Amino acid sequence: MAVSILSGANSHLVAEAWGFKAEDIKQFNPDLKVGLIYDVVLSKWSEDSKKILETKADLAIAGNALSVFDEQLLQRGIAKAD
Numbered sequence: 001m002a003v004s005i006l007s008g009a010n011s012h013l014v015a016e017a018w019g020f021k022a023e024d025i026k027q028f029n030p031d032l033k034v035g036l037i038y039d040v041v042l043s044k045w046s047e048d049s050k051k052i053l054e055t056k057a058d059l060a061i062a063g064n065a066l067s068v069f070d071e072q073l074l075q076r077g078i079a080k081a082d
Helices: 011-028 047-056 063-075
Strands: 002-006 034-038 059-062
Touching: 002 011, 011 034, 011 047, 034 047, 034 063, 047 059, 059 063
Parallel strands: 002 034, 034 059
Antiparallel strands: none
């Protein structure tokens, strides 16, 4: 799994760019999962921006929701429980 932490003043532009990057990564290696963690403390993300991240990445989660990161990995079949 490839994970990136996203921040930025122009969050919609960042979301669009990472939407394309996620597609490129998956095209290059279909087995590689893409995870995106977006900053909600210093950056505002519109619903459209979040939708881009959620539809293009295998896992997109707000930085303040990291406590459920492992649960989301399990629910999406990215990780397996012991």
